[in-house]
Amino acid sequence: MAERILVVDDSLTVRMDLGEAFDAAGHATELCASLAEARHALAGRLPALVVLDVVLPDGDGVELLGALRADPRTAAVPVILLSSESEVHDRIRGLERGADAYIAKPYDAAYLTSRVTELLRKERDRGHDRAMDRASVLVIDDSPTYRNALCAMLSDAGYAVLSAASGEEGLRRAVDERPDAVVVDGVMPDLDGPDVIRRIRLDPGLASTPCLLLTASEGAVVEVEALDAGADAYARKTDEPSIVLARVAALMRSSRESMRRGSSASLLGPKRILAVDDSPTFLDALATALGDDGYEVVKARSGEEALALLAHQSVDCILLDRVLPGLSGLATCQRMKDVAELRRVPLVMLTSLEEPEAMIESINAGADDHVVKSGDFGIVRARVRAQLRRKQFEDEHFRVRDALTRKEAEAAAARAAAEARQVLLDELAQKNAALARHSAELERLNAELETFAYSVSHDLRQPLRGMDGFSKVLLERHQDGLDAQARHYLGRISAGAQRMSQLIDGLLALSRVSRQPLARRPVKLDELARKVVARLMDGDPARAVDVVIAPDLRAQADPALVESVLENLLGNAWKFTARRARASIEVGAEPGSGTPTFFVRDNGAGFDMAYAKKLFGPFQRMHAAADFEGTGIGLATVQRVVHRHGGRIWADSAPDRGATFYFTLDVPEAEHGAR
Amino acid sequence: MARADRPILLVEDNPDDEELTLMSLRDAGIKNPIHVARDGVDALAWLEAREPAALPAVVLLDLGLPRLDGFEVLARLRARAETREVAVVVLTSSDVAADIARSYRLGVNSYVRKPVEFGEFAEAVRRLGLYWLVLNEPPQTTEVSHG
Numbered sequence: 001m002a003e004r005i006l007v008v009d010d011s012l013t014v015r016m017d018l019g020e021a022f023d024a025a026g027h028a029t030e031l032c033a034s035l036a037e038a039r040h041a042l043a044g045r046l047p048a049l050v051v052l053d054v055v056l057p058d059g060d061g062v063e064l065l066g067a068l069r070a071d072p073r074t075a076a077v078p079v080i081l082l083s084s085e086s087e088v089h090d091r092i093r094g095l096e097r098g099a100d101a102y103i104a105k106p107y108d109a110a111y112l113t114s115r116v117t118e119l120l121r122k123e124r125d126r127g128h129d130r131a132m133d134r135a136s137v138l139v140i141d142d143s144p145t146y147r148n149a150l151c152a153m154l155s156d157a158g159y160a161v162l163s164a165a166s167g168e169e170g171l172r173r174a175v176d177e178r179p180d181a182v183v184v185d186g187v188m189p190d191l192d193g194p195d196v197i198r199r200i201r202l203d204p205g206l207a208s209t210p211c212l213l214l215t216a217s218e219g220a221v222v223e224v225e226a227l228d229a230g231a232d233a234y235a236r237k238t239d240e241p242s243i244v245l246a247r248v249a250a251l252m253r254s255s256r257e258s259m260r261r262g263s264s265a266s267l268l269g270p271k272r273i274l275a276v277d278d279s280p281t282f283l284d285a286l287a288t289a290l291g292d293d294g295y296e297v298v299k300a301r302s303g304e305e306a307l308a309l310l311a312h313q314s315v316d317c318i319l320l321d322r323v324l325p326g327l328s329g330l331a332t333c334q335r336m337k338d339v340a341e342l343r344r345v346p347l348v349m350l351t352s353l354e355e356p357e358a359m360i361e362s363i364n365a366g367a368d369d370h371v372v373k374s375g376d377f378g379i380v381r382a383r384v385r386a387q388l389r390r391k392q393f394e395d396e397h398f399r400v401r402d403a404l405t406r407k408e409a410e411a412a413a414a415r416a417a418a419e420a421r422q423v424l425l426d427e428l429a430q431k432n433a434a435l436a437r438h439s440a441e442l443e444r445l446n447a448e449l450e451t452f453a454y455s456v457s458h459d460l461r462q463p464l465r466g467m468d469g470f471s472k473v474l475l476e477r478h479q480d481g482l483d484a485q486a487r488h489y490l491g492r493i494s495a496g497a498q499r500m501s502q503l504i505d506g507l508l509a510l511s512r513v514s515r516q517p518l519a520r521r522p523v524k525l526d527e528l529a530r531k532v533v534a535r536l537m538d539g540d541p542a543r544a545v546d547v548v549i550a551p552d553l554r555a556q557a558d559p560a561l562v563e564s565v566l567e568n569l570l571g572n573a574w575k576f577t578a579r580r581a582r583a584s585i586e587v588g589a590e591p592g593s594g595t596p597t598f599f600v601r602d603n604g605a606g607f608d609m610a611y612a613k614k615l616f617g618p619f620q621r622m623h624a625a626a627d628f629e630g631t632g633i634g635l636a637t638v639q640r641v642v643h644r645h646g647g648r649i650w651a652d653s654a655p656d657r658g659a660t661f662y663f664t665l666d667v668p669e670a671e672h673g674a675r
Numbered sequence: 676m677a678r679a680d681r682p683i684l685l686v687e688d689n690p691d692d693e694e695l696t697l698m699s700l701r702d703a704g705i706k707n708p709i710h711v712a713r714d715g716v717d718a719l720a721w722l723e724a725r726e727p728a729a730l731p732a733v734v735l736l737d738l739g740l741p742r743l744d745g746f747e748v749l750a751r752l753r754a755r756a757e758t759r760e761v762a763v764v765v766l767t768s769s770d771v772a773a774d775i776a777r778s779y780r781l782g783v784n785s786y787v788r789k790p791v792e793f794g795e796f797a798e799a800v801r802r803l804g805l806y807w808l809v810l811n812e813p814p815q816t817t818e819v820s821h822g
Contacts, residue, residue: 454771458739461768461791466691469793473698494793501791 003048003120004028008038008064009082010057014105018051021109025117035059042068046077049120051112054083054094062097069098072158075252076135076180078119082107088305091298095312098253102313104298108291115296135252136160138179140170140196141214142188146237150183153241154248167191171199174206181251183244185237186215186226194229201230210251214244271388272296272313276306276332277321277350282373286319289377290384303332310342316391317384321373322351322362330365337366344394346387350380446515453511460504467497509564510637518558518644525553525562525598529587532566536574545577550588553598557665561641568634569600569661576604576659595647595666603658615651638663681732682708683808686718686748687766688740695793696735696766696800703801705808707732715743719751722758730761733807736783738767738774746781753782760814762807766800 005027007018015031022029030047032038035058041047050068054061061081068074081094084105094102101115137159141147144165151161162177164170167190174182182200186193193213200206213231216238226234232251235244273295277283280301287297298315300306303324318336322329329349336342348369349362362370371383471494475487482490529549537543555562570585577583580603590597607615616639638661642649646667653659683700687693693711700709710731712718718740722730734752738745745765752758764785765778778786787803790796 454769457771458767458769461789462689462692464791465695465768465789465793465796466689468791469691469695469796472793473695498792 004030004045005116006030006032006038006041006047006050008032008035008050008056008061009053010034010055011053014053014082017109018112021113022116025113027116027120033057035061035064038064042074046074048078048123049116050077050079051116052079052081052099054081054085054090062094062099065094065097065099069253070249072135072249072252075249076123078123080112080115080119082112088298088300088309092308092312103296108294108296111291111294111296135180136162136177137248138162138164138170138174138177138182139184140164140167140182140188140193141185142166143185146185149241150244153245157245159248167193167196170196174200174209175203178205179209181210181212181248183212183214183248186213186234194226194231197229197231212244212247212251271316272298273317273319273384274298274300274306274309274315275319276300276303276324276329277319278302278323278325279321282321286377286380289381293381293385295384303327303329303335306332307335310336310339314341315345317387318345318347319380319384320347320349320367322349322353322358330361333362333365333367344391346391348380348383348387449511449515453508453515456504457508461501464497464501464504468494468501471497506634506637510640513561513564513637513640513644518561520556520645521559523555523557523559523562525555525566526551526587528559528563529553529566529570532563532570533585535567536570540574543574543578543583545574546582546584548584548586548588550586553587553589553596555596555598555665557645558641561644562665565638565641565663566600568638572634573600573602573604573659576606577602578604580604590662595664595668597662597664599660599662601658601660606653606655606657606659608655609653612651612653616649679707681808682710682729683804684710684712684718684721684731684734686712686715686734686740686745687737688713689737692737692789695796699797699800700804702797703804705804707808714741715745715748718748719743722752722761723755727757730758732813733762733764733803735764735766735803738765738769738778746777749778749781749783762811762813764803764807766803 005022007015007022007029009015009018010033012033015033019029019031027048030041032041035056038050038052042050052061052065061083065079065081068077068079078100079098080101080103081099082103082105083090083094091102091104100119103112103115137154139147139150139154139161140163141150142165147163147165151163155161162173162179164173167184167188170182170184171191173179182197184193184196188196191199193215197211197213200209200211210232211230213226213229213234214237215226215234216236233247235247271294273290275283275286275290275297277286278301283299283301287299290297298309298313300309303320304327306318306320307327320329320333320336324332327335329351333347333349336345336347346368347366348371349365349367350371350373351358351362352373354372359370368387369383371380471490474482475490475494479487526549533547533549537545566587570587573585574583577585582603584603586599586601588599588601590599616635639649642663642665645665647664649661649663651659651661683705685693685696687696697709697711710721712721718734718736722734725731736745736748740748745767749763749765752761752763759782762784763782764787765783766787766789767774768789770788775786785803787799790799
């Protein structure tokens, strides 16, 4: 598709002149004489560029420009305003409305053609491979609802819409598709909005992409954060959708403006010179002379005008008269050099005075050079050439240096990242090694425990058997030689041996519970409780105990271990209700959803809660041995089983008011995911 | 040989347990001759020297023995054709599941844990004696046994 340039000018001469010039440069042209014709032409296939006169028979070209910029379909088309109105304020107005360039008539055809070519090339370089249709917006938001709504709204407004559901995906699409603008959500699970924008700013190809940050929060803090991250603007998700739309449109426009402002980006393009002098005659003559050299000259009649213009457009060189109305030449020069962006623009001070002091003053004010005005512009032109050349070399130098610095910075960052990663890997390796060592140590300790438990069970019981055996043999077969006291003592020896045997049994059970693997299966605690109670009743048929077991108490647990829990708890309940006329024991679960809390309750002797802390410690007993015998190990075993299942156990009691033991056999529902 | 004459082999290294066991067997009215071996090597040597008809009615075998432990004795007994069918009861303090499993794997006839409490202990020995010496029918032995 040949690139078509639309030329809108009511002057036939201009149309034919430009038509020829562009044709010679290899562009196709379409010529219009009025705004109406132009609108008609624009309704069809969009041109690659528009050269637009300002004063037209049926209206103001700048108004058409405004309309073009407001319509997303045409917002991206480059427009050069061509105007005989070369007042600074006209120029500013045109640039503000969105013109890519403002060229004064009489124009230099060659200059204009080269600007056109430059603009077309820039558009192409921005990645507009597709036909000049719509501006594209990339929407990045993890919420599908909002994302779809925003995409639909942008699409209806005429934008080409790309979307991504995460920061990472968004960055990938931005690099691949080079959207004209990016709208990104502030809060996202992987990379949040500010991070995405920072990354975009770091990428040379994307750095100038306008970014709009969407936030859900209010306040100035958000704005500062957004701008801090490099966002060009921000909008709240709660705002009217039309506001977001308007912000996007504004972003698009201002990005074109800033591109224009930086249009000296091309080192080889035509140069723009700002000439500031209060004498219109001189200014015109100077402009003509410089125009012959191929420069575009922008005229300003005062320091204020010059500064106003520079706010909207950048220039390659400034020629500044020393003597100006209002703001003096020196003051203007100082102001210009104070602005960071303007400091490096060569500034040549023009003066009628040929005094060394004047020269020194100018240089001290920041001027790069000083030329005495004369009718012969040869010297001025030469100085301008020299300054432009110098600036060009400087620019190239800076560009190269920047590229190198950036490469160095990138390399350093990559190195730092690699080092950091290595440090983390090393730490990880160390931790893994420590973990392996600890595991090995645990295995070893476990094995030692096994051996210990084994020898305890074997070796400690034998002497006890001897003690008990011989005491009883004495009691049974040698009574004659023994008085009552002797028999009593023998009885106590025997009792001691048996007690120690029970303690050993308890300890072994406790140690076994810790070591054996936990096999979780569906378990019905009500059935297990019934079995245990049956055994208790078998062992003590004389007792009458009311036992109530709630039905259907289910859990995922190790059946053998849970049975030992119930044996211990029910055994205790059985034991401690021995003195009650009407003993009652209850097994059930607390009402409520989620992980069930089981309980075993009795109406027996109870205990003082002040000592509850000791309840589950091995060998801790709540009652004197004379009242209730027991090893004191049972509850320690119960606690260990419960903890191995990930549950909790606690008790509630008061002396003579029975006791309730509550326990769970699983971690609470909320923590399931963490396991 | 009549059953009442067949010996009992008690393999036990601890003198206290030995005395209590013998006492309990006598109290139970068991009059068979009892040979006591104090370690595995002696036990095997004694067994290997027996005539088939004079093999013991039951071997009461402790596990923790010096030189050769109870498992070894059991394994070797079962490895010899002559002694493969001799009744062996492991009588030990250990209630460790692994020991029980291993004993049965090696071919023990019965595994009994020695209680600490003497009354229970005496009762267990009495029942063992009555079962193996009176109630249980041992396998028939022939003069010449083939493997």
